[in-house]
Amino acid sequence: MSLGTETRSPWVRLSRRRDRAGEYGVSTMQTRSINLRVDELLARMTLEEKVGQMTQVGVLQDEHVEMVRSGAIGSSIVASSAWAGHEDQPDVVVDRLNEWQRLAVQESRLGIPLLMARDVIHGFRTIFPIPLGQAATWSPELVERGAAVAAREAAGVGIHWTFAPMVDIARDPRWGRIAEGYGEDPVLASAMAAAAVRGFQGGDPAAPDRLMACAKHFAAYGASEGGRDYDTVDVSERTLRDVHLPSFRAAVRAGVGTLMSAFHEIGGVPVTANSHLLTGILRREWGFDGLVISDWNAVAELIDHGVARDRRDAARLAVLAGVDVDMCSGCYRDHLAELVRSNDVPAATVDDSVRRILRTKFRLGLFEQPFTDNHRSRTILHCAEHVAAARETAAAGIVLLRNEGGLLPLGKRCSRLVIAGPLAQARRELFGTWTLNGVESDVAAIADCVRQTAPRGMTVTAVGGLVDEICSAARKSDMVVLVVGEHPNRSGEAHSVDQLGLPPGQGELVRTLAALGKPLILVVVSGRPLALTWEAEHVPAILWTFHPGGEGGPAVADALFGRINPSGRLPVTMPRSVGQIPLYYSRKNTGRPPATCRFRSHYIEGSYRPLFPFGFGLSYTRFEYSDLELSAATMSADGQVCVAARVTNVGDRSGDEVVQLYVRDLVGSVTRPVAELKSFRRIRLEPGEGRRVEFVLRPEHLAFWRLDGSWGAEAGEFTVRIGPNAVEGLEGRFTLDNAVAQAE
Ligand code: GLC
Numbered sequence: 001m002s003l004g005t006e007t008r009s010p011w012v013r014l015s016r017r018r019d020r021a022g023e024y025g026v027s028t029m030q031t032r033s034i035n036l037r038v039d040e041l042l043a044r045m046t047l048e049e050k051v052g053q054m055t056q057v058g059v060l061q062d063e064h065v066e067m068v069r070s071g072a073i074g075s076s077i078v079a080s081s082a083w084a085g086h087e088d089q090p091d092v093v094v095d096r097l098n099e100w101q102r103l104a105v106q107e108s109r110l111g112i113p114l115l116m117a118r119d120v121i122h123g124f125r126t127i128f129p130i131p132l133g134q135a136a137t138w139s140p141e142l143v144e145r146g147a148a149v150a151a152r153e154a155a156g157v158g159i160h161w162t163f164a165p166m167v168d169i170a171r172d173p174r175w176g177r178i179a180e181g182y183g184e185d186p187v188l189a190s191a192m193a194a195a196a197v198r199g200f201q202g203g204d205p206a207a208p209d210r211l212m213a214c215a216k217h218f219a220a221y222g223a224s225e226g227g228r229d230y231d232t233v234d235v236s237e238r239t240l241r242d243v244h245l246p247s248f249r250a251a252v253r254a255g256v257g258t259l260m261s262a263f264h265e266i267g268g269v270p271v272t273a274n275s276h277l278l279t280g281i282l283r284r285e286w287g288f289d290g291l292v293i294s295d296w297n298a299v300a301e302l303i304d305h306g307v308a309r310d311r312r313d314a315a316r317l318a319v320l321a322g323v324d325v326d327m328c329s330g331c332y333r334d335h336l337a338e339l340v341r342s343n344d345v346p347a348a349t350v351d352d353s354v355r356r357i358l359r360t361k362f363r364l365g366l367f368e369q370p371f372t373d374n375h376r377s378r379t380i381l382h383c384a385e386h387v388a389a390a391r392e393t394a395a396a397g398i399v400l401l402r403n404e405g406g407l408l409p410l411g412k413r414c415s416r417l418v419i420a421g422p423l424a425q426a427r428r429e430l431f432g433t434w435t436l437n438g439v440e441s442d443v444a445a446i447a448d449c450v451r452q453t454a455p456r457g458m459t460v461t462a463v464g465g466l467v468d469e470i471c472s473a474a475r476k477s478d479m480v481v482l483v484v485g486e487h488p489n490r491s492g493e494a495h496s497v498d499q500l501g502l503p504p505g506q507g508e509l510v511r512t513l514a515a516l517g518k519p520l521i522l523v524v525v526s527g528r529p530l531a532l533t534w535e536a537e538h539v540p541a542i543l544w545t546f547h548p549g550g551e552g553g554p555a556v557a558d559a560l561f562g563r564i565n566p567s568g569r570l571p572v573t574m575p576r577s578v579g580q581i582p583l584y585y586s587r588k589n590t591g592r593p594p595a596t597c598r599f600r601s602h603y604i605e606g607s608y609r610p611l612f613p614f615g616f617g618l619s620y621t622r623f624e625y626s627d628l629e630l631s632a633a634t635m636s637a638d639g640q641v642c643v644a645a646r647v648t649n650v651g652d653r654s655g656d657e658v659v660q661l662y663v664r665d666l667v668g669s670v671t672r673p674v675a676e677l678k679s680f681r682r683i684r685l686e687p688g689e690g691r692r693v694e695f696v697l698r699p700e701h702l703a704f705w706r707l708d709g710s711w712g713a714e715a716g717e718f719t720v721r722i723g724p725n726a727v728e729g730l731e732g733r734f735t736l737d738n739a740v741a742q743a744e
Helices: 034-044 047-053 062-069 094-107 131-135 140-155 176-180 186-201 237-244 246-253 275-285 311-321 331-341 347-363 376-380 384-396 446-453 467-475 506-514 533-538 552-560
Strands: 055-057 075-077 115-118 214-218 258-261 291-293 399-403 416-420 459-462 479-485 520-526 541-546 623-630 641-649 655-665 676-685 690-697 711-713 716-723 730-736
Touching: 034 347, 047 055, 047 331, 047 347, 062 094, 094 115, 115 347, 131 140, 131 176, 131 186, 131 541, 140 186, 140 376, 140 384, 186 237, 186 246, 186 676, 214 246, 214 275, 237 246, 246 258, 258 275, 275 311, 291 347, 311 331, 311 347, 331 347, 384 552, 416 446, 416 467, 446 459, 446 479, 446 552, 467 479, 467 506, 479 506, 506 520, 506 533, 520 552, 541 552, 623 716, 623 730, 641 655, 641 676, 641 716, 641 730, 655 690, 676 690, 690 716
Parallel strands: 055 075, 075 115, 214 258, 258 291, 416 459, 416 479, 479 520, 520 541
Antiparallel strands: 399 541, 623 641, 641 690, 655 676, 655 716, 716 730
């Protein structure tokens, strides 16, 4: 199909100014309110054309030509299957997308442009750390920049809509998709969710280097039983509101244009058919006016859930619940028009969904600029600026968990280094899950980066996989760096595990090397927390990186040699064993708080404590906290309390510290967590430098889902703590003198 520059669409009156599509000369039409334009267009649409807008198909094939011409398709997910996170995907060819767009705009009756979507989760061609690794930076700024880079690259090849950020709270590391979110805490995840939306969408998602974002998977997907993907979720309304909704609320407040409903059920009601969630909370309470898309085939899966008799029933339940777009099940395409004609679905329901879809397309500027300039993309994919951004983020997410005897950074005490292990030579594996457009040749292995950047006078021997080889080389060395961890195929969708130790054979390798008595440094590359209890007791130095992306090699080498000072902090609790799961810092106190004595919450063999707590991370320098100050002992209903402490770098090199603020509500109308993160700040301190770090607490920070089902703070006593992680710091007290109702 040749690309025309004139369009038949009645909605695009051309003028001569060049625009986003550049060479196509398609230009901006006169501005009118989007809603007016939507209503005008809607009034001209047939029922079949409306249902077409609500239908999303996979990558467009020849079989779709007539469907596009007849307006029976509204969007395409540019992916060959539902397993895009685990399979190589066809490349995105901008000319091909433009050809499909021309067909829609020039050859369909109303010329409504297509939405082109793809899972651009943590980078497009330049791959950033997995979102869990980005959360370990505790830097919303880095997360926002990473999303902006991903948007620039993906929009450059014709993608309009990304199915990201994934903002599900995850407290079960067995769940493979813990890799894709921002960890266990609502406040940290909310900050990252808002940052990602800002990065993807910018101030205007219609800009040629931005994408429409999609907060997913609404909601509580990470609470599935057994950590098994897609499995039953049965959380209380209170846990839903206090734990699992805030990060979505933050994304909506940040202006996210779309949400994706999740596969699972909550308390017997599958989310795809859950009007309480999709309409009651999302639209009526929160006022969300964007579109909701189902997950892949989830509409049809209402039959498997056992709430829909057949595909027609599934389509009815989903559209009535508030699902605007059916991703790839075909149930809307096959049954929705008939459901309306038989009055089983009000015509107004379909109109409401189509309005939201058309509004999204107008917001994206697709009626003015349906085509993508195919020259720009070639210059920006994996450009130096993007690579540098990915490297900085990878470095900032590296967590130093142990450094006994100051083994790290590697230096003068080591002139003969061996680097080995199953992930020492890994390249593509460093991407992690959901990297559809990553290119392995972009990646340098950790071992290569260590060998190539070792300081003068240090010889580095990189050894392959055989234990005997590694041991033989280790005996002749001063120190050994062992790179272990997970292949990405243990992460991501449908890849949950029931053990949390190192993958088979790696634990034995660690023990064998540790037995040699050489100073051993473990570099762990994973998509989840792992229960490395033996390693944490016997290996003196442990660096942790959640699949660091394409620049993980240089970042880990820089951390090993001290060119960067590790500053990552855990976004999830590290357990001692899989038997402790679920295990998270903001636990309830219970009537018999944990203690190692009988008739208390504990295990008769193991510890109830985590291996490493949420927020934990060491540095090559040391930080001390002092001089806690509260501006007042009482917070009034319209007031605030400023909480400050002095943080001093008492070591001999600069470093970043993530200062964290936790609160505990001592008495509530319902039980309250023993600690809740309320704010955090990443600061850089030079050796000897001290800084006063101040947080402002207001009643809205103390709000929760109260006994009476309202959202707000309750009068009473609170403890407040400023510290380096969820269990340490300086503690004070204040009182809130009155209950305060808040908007959720
Ligand atoms: C998958 C995932 C979802 C993804 C979608 C499209 O099943 O659950 O996160 O965006 O399908 O690939």
